[in-house]
Amino acid sequence: MAEKCSRCRKASVVNLPYVNQSLCGDCFVKFFERRVKRTIRKNELLGPKDKIAVALSGGKDSMTVLTILQSLSYKAPASELFAIIIDEGVPGYRDELIKRGAKYCEELGVDYHIFSFKKELGMTIMDMAKKAEKRGVDMLPCSYCGVFRRQLLNQKARELGATKIATGHNLDDECETAMMNLFKGDVCSIARAGATVGVVKNKLFVPRIKPLRDTPEDEVLLYTKLKKIPAIKGTCPYSRDSFRTAVSKVIVELEKKYPGMHYQILASLDELIPILKEHYSKSKWEARVCGCGEVSSQETCKFCQMKTALGLD
Ligand code: SF4
Numbered sequence: 001m002a003e004k005c006s007r008c009r010k011a012s013v014v015n016l017p018y019v020n021q022s023l024c025g026d027c028f029v030k031f032f033e034r035r036v037k038r039t040i041r042k043n044e045l046l047g048p049k050d051k052i053a054v055a056l057s058g059g060k061d062s063m064t065v066l067t068i069l070q071s072l073s074y075k076a077p078a079s080e081l082f083a084i085i086i087d088e089g090v091p092g093y094r095d096e097l098i099k100r101g102a103k104y105c106e107e108l109g110v111d112y113h114i115f116s117f118k119k120e121l122g123m124t125i126m127d128m129a130k131k132a133e134k135r136g137v138d139m140l141p142c143s144y145c146g147v148f149r150r151q152l153l154n155q156k157a158r159e160l161g162a163t164k165i166a167t168g169h170n171l172d173d174e175c176e177t178a179m180m181n182l183f184k185g186d187v188c189s190i191a192r193a194g195a196t197v198g199v200v201k202n203k204l205f206v207p208r209i210k211p212l213r214d215t216p217e218d219e220v221l222l223y224t225k226l227k228k229i230p231a232i233k234g235t236c237p238y239s240r241d242s243f244r245t246a247v248s249k250v251i252v253e254l255e256k257k258y259p260g261m262h263y264q265i266l267a268s269l270d271e272l273i274p275i276l277k278e279h280y281s282k283s284k285w286e287a288r289v290c291g292c293g294e295v296s297s298q299e300t301c302k303f304c305q306m307k308t309a310l311g312l313d
Helices: 025-042 060-072 094-108 118-121 125-135 141-159 171-185 189-190 217-226 244-259 261-282 302-310
Strands: 014-016 021-022 051-055 080-087 111-116 164-166
Touching: 021 111, 025 060, 025 217, 051 060, 051 141, 060 094, 060 217, 080 094, 080 118, 080 141, 094 111, 094 244, 111 118, 111 141, 118 125, 118 141, 118 217, 125 141, 125 302, 141 164, 141 302, 171 189, 171 217, 171 244, 171 261, 189 261, 244 261
Parallel strands: 051 080, 051 164, 080 111
Antiparallel strands: 014 021
């Protein structure tokens, strides 16, 4: 016999061992949305006059962020919401995600803007990967793709007047990234984590917010199914982040054995981040402006370094 919902006694659809509850679809949706709103409130992610750019990929996480922020925009009519979609140029992967994302924006009545690597950088990620191979550049496509995407997002959001960029990073992403940085000895990058990204404020840098930071990835998937959000899972042929996969497997195994492990990592992070931010903002992290006009921690920003390595400048 199906387990009953711990709250209303209907048939449950999910068991959440870390809170010792089983929930039916309706109670889960309420539980899920309340938690995201709590993340937003607790971290003051939204102000009444904010203009939010959702970094929309068409996948489950960013489509969920868009759904929830759009529902909240009725309560803060002075705030604005739009989406930015970056097209890296991976046929058979990004095309369908972009189509879904754009269509969903239209259904919700949210404006969206698509910017492509091809138009902005002169080449798709596929062309870049070929060029990198020819030039003997020893980097995985994700290394430069991520840098280009982040920079384009920041630049376009700023040009469009956004005060914040909302990304779809969930609890699993946050824990994986923190543990990866810890294993790599990159403590400064841990300082940049948190519900709002960054160590120091700079007017060239549009703050990035993560409304799903307290939300487990598998629950985002269930939410999209229950709410019939038309997100799809695509796998980029260049995706080979084996280190992330390895770290993720360890945390998932620990979560199975010790429910609540992700939240324990997050709680430790939340203790550490303010201390690290304070330390790095005073000592090691200095905001500079690169020759291209973008903010950077080094004299030449990573975007320009990658462009030079690939011969794009
Ligand atoms: Fe870019 Fe890597 Fe994502 Fe593919 S998997 S879109 S190469 S960051």
